[in-house]
Amino acid sequence: MGATKTDHFTDKQNQIATIAKALGHPARVAIIEYLMKVNTCICGDIVNELPLAQPTVSQHLKELKNAGLIKGNIEGNAICYCIDEKTVDVLKDYFSKIITTVTRQKCC
Amino acid sequence: MGATKTDHFTDKQNQIATIAKALGHPARVAIIEYLMKVNTCICGDIVNELPLAQPTVSQHLKELKNAGLIKGNIEGNAICYCIDEKTVDVLKDYFSKIITTVTRQKCC
DNA sequence: ATTATTAATCGTAATATTGCGATATTAGAA
DNA sequence: TTCTAATATCGCAATATTACGATTAATAAT
16 A cells, blocks of 8 residues: 555644644755745745755645645745744644653653 | 755754654554553553554554654563653754744744 | 746656565563 | 464555656746
8 A cells, every 4th residue: 555544543643744744854844944044034045045956845835835834925926935833833732742741651 | 866865954954854754644643642641651552542554553663763752662572662752842842943933023 | 028037837757655464573471 | 392462574565755857827027
């Protein structure tokens, strides 16, 4: 096979997996970091920042967008991409909860 | 092609991507949640909890272990898996930092 | 209208992941 | 030792991801 059995897991599990998966590539992490660095978010020049061709970067941006990690506004003939903090918050809260639970039970 | 160009990115970017990637599958998220649920960490029956065959679960556990998200102690002929909170902390801190930065600059 | 510029999409090759049956491996129980 | 239980590993098929050249679409500038 090879198909991910999405339907056997809870919505929350799938949600976390989808967002985490989108960050599961260094190029996409680098894109997020670049979007953090530039205050003005006219971000047409992500391609120049990364060691990847334009179609590849475009594809990575699409995946980040699908996962809800970034949002893009059309700004003239360029596109302004920004981090969507709501989605990052979902992950942060999830991991915070894990840490709280695990430290409380301190086994091993 | 298809190979990930790991060497072009920073160590931190690769670290985050590796950990996030390990959580980029609902089965592995489910494993983490199960390890949280059971207070005793003698966790031989993860296979019964998941809709996946034993070799598949074993493979997912291996990936979580490689990413540093869980650690396994041999306990008789079973193995006791536990969440490694240090690694979860790395992600939590990373996302906290993103949120702090993004809310400060509020663009888009 | 013609010509850049910016970014998305298509097509495709290389590679990685997922899942599982079959088979090892390892340690306790009989 | 022999049998059983718990996991890991091997090998393979199905599928997904990654990367990029070529092309397209859309807007801006001349």
